[in-house]
Amino acid sequence: MPTILRAKCIVVGDSTVGKSALTQVFHSDGTHYPKNYTLTAGVELLVKAVNIPDSNDCVELYIYDSAGKEIFYEIVQKHWDHPSVVMLVYDVTSETSFDSCAKWLERVRSQKPEMQFPGVLVANKIDLDQRRVISPKAGKDFAQSNGLEYFEVSAKEMQQVEAPFYFLANEFHKMYKERLEQFKTLA
């Protein structure tokens, strides 16, 4: 019988960076890209199971696609208690969205300062190469100095969209295995 782990994945970042597009493309296995923009109000919850390679285990990701608009922040943060993993998204054509990353990270971490959780930094819209203003290096540097894993994706071209989610699921699973080793030494 497979072991099912459950992880709450909070997706954060400025509005219009493509958080909902990313989560919906991932959730639908690439069959659904929302062509028209819809503003997310509050939080939308999507659940998707990820199989962990070389094991019988799977991680159910409870993906909390959070509104990026400031006006919803008060509502949004009420859904953020006990995050397991975090996905921070910005738009490579928007400097503002990149600058906001520190703010979003701080907001998530203030939820549970004593608990460590795996996180990824996702640079979205890499298909808009001509309009790109944030270099891969800037993204990587920010990720590294904040303990995040860096990913470049295009939700529109369905490029690399699964990678950051798979990474988070695997990290969570790894953490579980590490804790088990610790638990076995307690008695």
Next chain:
Amino acid sequence: MFDVASSKAGAQVVLATSADEEYPPENIIDGSQDTFWVTTGLYPQEFVITFQALMNINTVRIQSFNVRKITVGRSVSNEPTEFELLREKDVESTDGQLQEEEIHCGGNLTAQHLKFTIQSGYDHFATIHQVHVDGNAVHS
């Protein structure tokens, strides 16, 4: 008085919200501190122990790890429903050793089932190593 929650006394764990078959909920009542049940992510997490018969409960002892807040409820019906809250406990965090919590019920408290809810934890995963319930069968 004896441990009415042990599997030897006919008790069963009839519900648990996490299932890793290497660390099954039966480990909670197997009389051994070496084995445990582990939660596999997110809170709250819950398990229900059903006794062989209606019991008078004296003391409930819980050995755990990473549990921050736990609530205990009891039910006197045949089916594990209609629980009422008995106690809410904030558990102190420990480093490298088990948490031990004791709940005194005074011996006049009856229960057919006890429900334990881990409301929150100090980490993503928590364990219950053992639940020990001192009590005896109600003789009617």
